[in-house]
Amino acid sequence: xxxxxxxxxxxxxxxxxxxxxxxxxxxxxxxxxxxxxxxxxxxxxxxxxxxxxxxxxxxxxxxxxxxxxxxxxxxxxxxxxxxxxxxxxxxxxxxxxxxxxxxxxxxxxxxxxxxxxxxxxxxxxxxxxxxxxxxxxxxxxxxxxxxxxxxxxxxxxxxxxxxxxxxxxxxxxxxxxxxxxxxxxxxxxxxxxxxxxxxxxxxxxxxxxxxxxxxxxxxxxxxxxxxxxxxxxxxxxxxxxxxxxxxxxxxxxxxxxxxxxxxxxxxxxxxxxxxxxxxxxxxxxxxxxxxxxxxxxxxxxxxxxxxxxxxxxxxxxxxxxxxxxxxxxxxxxxxxxxxxxxxxxxxxxxxxxxxxxxxxxxxxxxxxxxxxxxxxxxxxxxxxxxxxxxxxxxxxxxxxxxxxxxxxxxxxxxxxxxxxxxxxxxxxxxxxxxxxxxxxxxxxxxxxxxxxxxxxxxxxxxxxxxxxxxxxxxxxxxxxxxxxxxxxxxxxxxxxxxxxxxxxxxxxxxxxxxxxxxxxxxxxx
Amino acid sequence: xxxxxxxxxxxxxxxxxxxxxxxxxxxxxxxxxxxxxxxxxxxxxxxxxxxxxxxxxxxxxxxxxxxxxxxxxxxxxxxxxxxxxxxxxxxxxxxxxxxxxxxxxxxxxxxxxxxxxxxxxxxxxxxxxxxxxxxxxxxxxxxxxxxxxxx
Numbered sequence: 001x002x003x004x005x006x007x008x009x010x011x012x013x014x015x016x017x018x019x020x021x022x023x024x025x026x027x028x029x030x031x032x033x034x035x036x037x038x039x040x041x042x043x044x045x046x047x048x049x050x051x052x053x054x055x056x057x058x059x060x061x062x063x064x065x066x067x068x069x070x071x072x073x074x075x076x077x078x079x080x081x082x083x084x085x086x087x088x089x090x091x092x093x094x095x096x097x098x099x100x101x102x103x104x105x106x107x108x109x110x111x112x113x114x115x116x117x118x119x120x121x122x123x124x125x126x127x128x129x130x131x132x133x134x135x136x137x138x139x140x141x142x143x144x145x146x147x148x149x150x151x152x153x154x155x156x157x158x159x160x161x162x163x164x165x166x167x168x169x170x171x172x173x174x175x176x177x178x179x180x181x182x183x184x185x186x187x188x189x190x191x192x193x194x195x196x197x198x199x200x201x202x203x204x205x206x207x208x209x210x211x212x213x214x215x216x217x218x219x220x221x222x223x224x225x226x227x228x229x230x231x232x233x234x235x236x237x238x239x240x241x242x243x244x245x246x247x248x249x250x251x252x253x254x255x256x257x258x259x260x261x262x263x264x265x266x267x268x269x270x271x272x273x274x275x276x277x278x279x280x281x282x283x284x285x286x287x288x289x290x291x292x293x294x295x296x297x298x299x300x301x302x303x304x305x306x307x308x309x310x311x312x313x314x315x316x317x318x319x320x321x322x323x324x325x326x327x328x329x330x331x332x333x334x335x336x337x338x339x340x341x342x343x344x345x346x347x348x349x350x351x352x353x354x355x356x357x358x359x360x361x362x363x364x365x366x367x368x369x370x371x372x373x374x375x376x377x378x379x380x381x382x383x384x385x386x387x388x389x390x391x392x393x394x395x396x397x398x399x400x401x402x403x404x405x406x407x408x409x410x411x412x413x414x415x416x417x418x419x420x421x422x423x424x425x426x427x428x429x430x431x432x433x434x435x436x437x438x439x440x441x442x443x444x445x446x447x448x449x450x451x452x453x454x455x456x457x458x459x460x461x462x463x464x465x466x467x468x469x470x471x472x473x474x475x476x477x478x479x480x481x482x483x484x485x486x487x488x489x490x491x492x493x494x495x496x497x498x499x500x501x502x503x504x505x506x507x508x509x510x511x512x513x514x515x516x517x518x519x520x521x522x523x524x525x
Numbered sequence: 526x527x528x529x530x531x532x533x534x535x536x537x538x539x540x541x542x543x544x545x546x547x548x549x550x551x552x553x554x555x556x557x558x559x560x561x562x563x564x565x566x567x568x569x570x571x572x573x574x575x576x577x578x579x580x581x582x583x584x585x586x587x588x589x590x591x592x593x594x595x596x597x598x599x600x601x602x603x604x605x606x607x608x609x610x611x612x613x614x615x616x617x618x619x620x621x622x623x624x625x626x627x628x629x630x631x632x633x634x635x636x637x638x639x640x641x642x643x644x645x646x647x648x649x650x651x652x653x654x655x656x657x658x659x660x661x662x663x664x665x666x667x668x669x670x671x672x673x674x675x676x
Contacts, residue, residue: 015645018660050647187642189603195644227550227587228643230656265543266550269587271641285545286577287584303542345647347608352647375609384604420605420646431604438641 013046045200047114048354132319150326152338157311173306188387190418194312202239208315334360386415389499391506428511450497605646
């Protein structure tokens, strides 16, 4: 009998690297060598249970057993305790898939993330990889689009426009050259699902973009990735090289005779380039200034040609829709919000991490059921949902189901699924000021409401915050701020200026005492 | 500036659709910044005006026109990190290093840059030093880290 080689998983996700995963991997390699133990070290993505990173897993007959949070110094003790057999240890978390945070999820797009070696084509194939692409190759473009339409998938980047309709528009446009562009400029605070996908399951994004290319008749694609994500950039580039070498990309996708070439473009730290037209300008080599719409990018996009633009999770949802059928995907969710969304718990939260669930659960379930309350142990005061342009949601609204329409009805956005938690030490007037300051720094400058309005917004909020002895003046400034927000909402060219009022007004309406104003909310309205 | 390496970079990035950003990234990767003297050469290479090239460099936060310090400390100040004390951490870094945000210290040893979102929002606050990420940061852990880097 030969002694079996034990598989040990140590994540290579940025969030694991940031707490010492490389050091843990090195300690394991070194200790096992010294002790004559045979291990196969796999550098997987992250399961998204970030308070347990570095989460080390060992393959045992009972399944994968998790240990975390592991530091390099823990490694000898873990091996003494029989790590390789799944032995008892204070850091042992049990069978990974049975950890409640994970067991209660509905993972579709994230089903492989943290499970497989991200760059192993064999691993990908063995876990339902390329099944969607193979089915797409057996269909014509309009049948692929029919699947996308029926799935009910809406863009996961924030605007929530139906993906199938966008693809249909591009398919029907007449042009010799069409493009598929992935907007991976995930700049919103509290969001990291794109990063985790690109670092943890890059072939899924490649497969999804290739399906889109087949559907609309595009032959070239770009993935625009933010410069703050060097690990995602490196992983995507390597994955594209391997997929191309294996024939999944290139002049003849899977021998079909249909071409699709894919390339990574590195962004350069401009938040507004997450807006699709600013991103196109950036890929074209220009300042990332937004374009007026129309024309729609679907008709006149990159280099003036018809272009499908979606974010990472939207494209990454296409393979499973094709592989399992649109109805299977559509059956998840509520109302007109079909499928799942990877919600991202962040900020002051005890169990921060990625929760993929069907639409329809509530913020309270996420904050307490999954998140376990604040990390500081203090009460939760405000939760910003949907990124820096999303509203601060007060406790009175935590039982509203997470659904695009329900959130829009209360003046909030689901966006990209980012959830940033603040405890009761947060000053919402300071956060409102920050929202205006952020808009002033990141505005592309093309339209006046955003460029000038945000600068004036900072000044007005300062006058409200610091002019505490003059109630009448403060009341006037509040009226001015509301007027300014109205102008920005209705007069801005894109979401940068148009949505900055969401955090500002929600802070003002729900937390007036932080502005030195006497509640109730309606006083200044 | 090393003319040889710049001409090599230009040769490796022939004019094509959207060539400017990849070229600027290559220049900054090789030289640490995009020197003003490189602007006319890049402009000529891509048949652009100098104003267009300068406009792009100055528009994007990522590109630098002057050399950074020997070490670069980036502290995330996005909302998720703020919720875990990022502003205090940044103030601590400024005091500890004797260097204001967005500046390079007079001795050239370090550049301190606030950044917006490193994607480590569930492990906040986060920072990056010399292209290595660190999460769940505290002022005490930052002190230890800086001491290890000789700062």
